[in-house]
Amino acid sequence: MDPDVPMLKKLTRFLFGSPAKVVDANQPEPEQDTRASTKTGKARKHYATSSNSPTRASNTSNLLKELDLQDVDIIAREDHCITRKNISPNALKVLYRLNDAGFQAFLVGGGVRDLLLQGHPKDFDISTDATPEQVKELFRNSRVVGRRFKIAHVRFGREIIEVTTFRAHHDIETEVEDDQSRRHIRDLDSAHTSGGMILRDNVYGSINEDALRRDFTVNALYYTTKGFVLLDFVNGLADIKSRQIRMIGDPDTRFREDPVRILRAVRLAAKLDFDIEKSTEAPLPRLAHLLQSISSARLFDETVKLFTTGKSAETFAMLRHYGIAEYLFKPVLSYLTDDNPIDTQFVALAFRNTDQRLAQGKSITPAFLYAALLWPVLRHELMQQNGNRRPTATQIQQTASDVIASQLRYTAIPKRFTAMMREIWELQWRLEPVSKRAVDGAMGHQRFRAAYDFLLLREEAGEDLGGTGAWWTRFQLGDRADQENMIAALQSAKKKRPRRRKPRKQSESAD
Numbered sequence: 001m002d003p004d005v006p007m008l009k010k011l012t013r014f015l016f017g018s019p020a021k022v023v024d025a026n027q028p029e030p031e032q033d034t035r036a037s038t039k040t041g042k043a044r045k046h047y048a049t050s051s052n053s054p055t056r057a058s059n060t061s062n063l064l065k066e067l068d069l070q071d072v073d074i075i076a077r078e079d080h081c082i083t084r085k086n087i088s089p090n091a092l093k094v095l096y097r098l099n100d101a102g103f104q105a106f107l108v109g110g111g112v113r114d115l116l117l118q119g120h121p122k123d124f125d126i127s128t129d130a131t132p133e134q135v136k137e138l139f140r141n142s143r144v145v146g147r148r149f150k151i152a153h154v155r156f157g158r159e160i161i162e163v164t165t166f167r168a169h170h171d172i173e174t175e176v177e178d179d180q181s182r183r184h185i186r187d188l189d190s191a192h193t194s195g196g197m198i199l200r201d202n203v204y205g206s207i208n209e210d211a212l213r214r215d216f217t218v219n220a221l222y223y224t225t226k227g228f229v230l231l232d233f234v235n236g237l238a239d240i241k242s243r244q245i246r247m248i249g250d251p252d253t254r255f256r257e258d259p260v261r262i263l264r265a266v267r268l269a270a271k272l273d274f275d276i277e278k279s280t281e282a283p284l285p286r287l288a289h290l291l292q293s294i295s296s297a298r299l300f301d302e303t304v305k306l307f308t309t310g311k312s313a314e315t316f317a318m319l320r321h322y323g324i325a326e327y328l329f330k331p332v333l334s335y336l337t338d339d340n341p342i343d344t345q346f347v348a349l350a351f352r353n354t355d356q357r358l359a360q361g362k363s364i365t366p367a368f369l370y371a372a373l374l375w376p377v378l379r380h381e382l383m384q385q386n387g388n389r390r391p392t393a394t395q396i397q398q399t400a401s402d403v404i405a406s407q408l409r410y411t412a413i414p415k416r417f418t419a420m421m422r423e424i425w426e427l428q429w430r431l432e433p434v435s436k437r438a439v440d441g442a443m444g445h446q447r448f449r450a451a452y453d454f455l456l457l458r459e460e461a462g463e464d465l466g467g468t469g470a471w472w473t474r475f476q477l478g479d480r481a482d483q484e485n486m487i488a489a490l491q492s493a494k495k496k497r498p499r500r501r502k503p504r505k506q507s508e509s510a511d
Contacts, residue, residue, distance in 0.1 A: 072208075075237065077228035082115045084225070090156040091124035094139070094163060095225050101138055103130040104166075104207065106222035106231070113218050116240055117272070125162045127210060127222065135163050167213040168205025208233065215254065215261050216268065216280075217246045239277075245269050246277040255283055259290035263302045266318045271309035284322040291327040296412035303328055303411055304366050310358045312369075313351040331406040335376035343376035346461035353457060367420035368450055370413055372457070377403045378425060390429060400425055420447065427451035428458070433471055436487045 084092060091107060098105035105128040111121040128135070132144040135152035142154040142163075152163040205213075207222065211233035214220040218240050222231040230237070239246050245268050247254050247261075255261050262284060269276050276284075291299065306315050319325040326333060335343045350372035357364050381399045382391045391399075400422050407413065413421075424447055431442050431451060442448055452472055459469040475486055 071233060072211075073232040073235075073237070075230040075232060080116065080230050080237075081118065082112070082223055082228075082230070084228075086115055086120075087111075088124045088159065088161070090154075090159055091126065091161050092225070093156075094126055094154055094161050097138060098126070098128050098130060098135075098163075099225065101130075103128050103134070105130075106207070106224050108222050109214075109219050112221045112223050112230070113236075113240065115223075116221070116237070123160075123162065125164065127164050127166060127207070129166050129204075129207070130163075131165050131204065132163075135165075165204050166207055166210035168203045168209040169213070207231070212248060214248055215258075215264060217248055218268070218272075218274075220248060243272070243274045244277045245272075245274050245280060247280040251280045251283050252287070255287045256290065259287065259294055260298065260302055262288060262291065262324060263306060266315060266322070266324065267306050267309060270311040270315040270318055273311075284324070288322060288324045288327055291324070296408065296410060299328065300366075300411040300413055304369075307351070307354060307369055308358065308364065310355050312354050313348060316347075316351060328410055329373060329407070330410060331377050331403065332373055335380060340376065342462045343379070346375065346457060346463075347373060349457045349461055353453070365417070365420065365450075366413070367417040368424065368454070370407070370417065371421040371424045371454065374403050374407055374421070375425070375454075375458075377406070393426070396426055396429065397422070420450070423447040424451050424454055428455060431455055431472065432468055433475075433486075433490055435490060439475070439487060439490075 087107065091111075095105045095107065105126055107124060108127040109125040111124040114121040130138070132150045132152045135154070136142050136144055139152075139154045141156065142152050144150055144152055150165075154161040154163055211220045211222070211231075214234075217234045217236040219236070220232075220234050221236045223229075224231070234248050245265055247265070265276055265280060265284065268274065306312070306319070309315065316325070319328065320333075332347075336347060337344070350369065354364055354369060378399060381403065382395065385391065385395060385399070404413065404418050404421065423445070427442065427445060427447055428451065430438065430445075433439050433442075442451075445451070452469075455465070455472065456469045459465050471486070475483055478486065
């Protein structure tokens with residue numbers, strides 16, 4: 001019997017009024033419940049120890065000693081639904097190798113949260129007491145990235161396991177006052193502005209400190225392969241059960257440290273269909289302006305995340321509700337009103353289309369989404385210039401440049417996406433079927449499919465396009481003979497159009 005087992009059983013009985021559950025280490029790993037626990041109230045502490053289970057008892061007692069745990073709920077393997085078969089094999093490799101090298105290592109963050117919600121995590125993140133440089137030494141297939149927040153990326157083919165080092169609290173003496181001094185923070189491990197925004201976050205600490213440095217309670221649950229237990233320092237499991245997003249610590253302070261947390265709160269609430277806890281929700285409208293201090297490149301990345309959760313319409317509605325959208329998409333907001341039902345409907349349909357593609361496992365591109373979001377701006381600008389007349393190619397190109405430039409002040413859309421946006425927009429006029437040459441040219445364009453989908457959304461939203469979208473649908477569904485007949489009909493209609501006569505010039509001798 002492990003000498004620590006009686007002590008642990010007494011500790012458990014003293015704390016919780018009942019002995020620890022007996023688990024036989026010789027039995028295979030039990031089948032996990034297919035649902036997250038539905039017990040209410042504060043998560044109960046369970047220490048899985050037993051005289052019949054010396055290996056597991058030793059693992060758990062060693063874990064307690066090793067981590068010097070304080071104020072933590074330990075949820076045993078039989079009281080949560082996480083099982084290794086649902087964890088990426090590559091993430092398990094990283095966990096085991098770090099443990100074998102003498103480091104602490106835990107699965108943490110959204111991966112743990114989604115597993116508890118019976119979801120399928122796209123990413124598995126690991127937290128450890130190994131520094132990024134030590135992780136790099138252990139894994140030849142890794143590299144250290146980031147300056148503000150150093151992390152290690154361990155690559156397995158197309159999968160990247162993100163490994164972060166336990167973070168600690170910041171030194172209050174690392175305040176940076178002005179832009180000139182910020183150039184000298186590259187050698188600092190910790191730095192923040194006078195307003196509280198963190199510029200460097202590379203102060204390492206313990207798991208206890210790391211849990212309090214995380215953003216929301218639902219993201220601060222740690223899973224270990226030592227005993228297969230969950231560690232919960234901030235009642236994150238209770239918030240998952242009650243389906244709410246709660247900030248760890250003072251919300252004002254934490255949002256000021258990193259204003260992007262404002263977007264994360266909205267994204268998580270929309271994605272998980274959770275409520276934002278009242279004290280976390282209250283500062284959102286008041287602090288939304290802090291997003292202006294975030295680089296436009298970082299905000300672009302965050303907006304892509306916002307609209308790739310499968311709940312883009314709900315996300316956009318929340319951004320507008322809290323006054324956040326004006327710091328991300330201000331150029332288009334003035335057109336999304338009750339006075340412009342076609343534009344409002346078009347953007348809503350674009351969100352629906354994005355969510356449907358994600359649900360079907362299809363790829364999406366930020367170019368299509370941004371082209372849709374900014375289409376009302378382009379459409380109205382061209383209408384002001386031309387009325388209902390067809391704009392020239394030069395007008396389309398110049399107006400597209402102006403619209404994109406107005407958005408770049410908020411989110412830095414990469415050139416590879418702005419180029420695609422221009423092509424999708426320009427093809428809206430080239431898709432008008434007027435001749436065989438025009439049809440062949442449009443169908444041969446690499447952006448034809450995206451432009452065609454865009455055209456259908458415009459028609460569905462109520463734009464009067466003379467049946468152009470329906471024509472292209474019939475054309476693509478028809479066989480070769482049908483297509484030739486449709487093109488012949490175009491040419492026949494073109495011949496029947498009356499020719500416009502140029503006005504005759506008056507003779508110089510005319511009075």
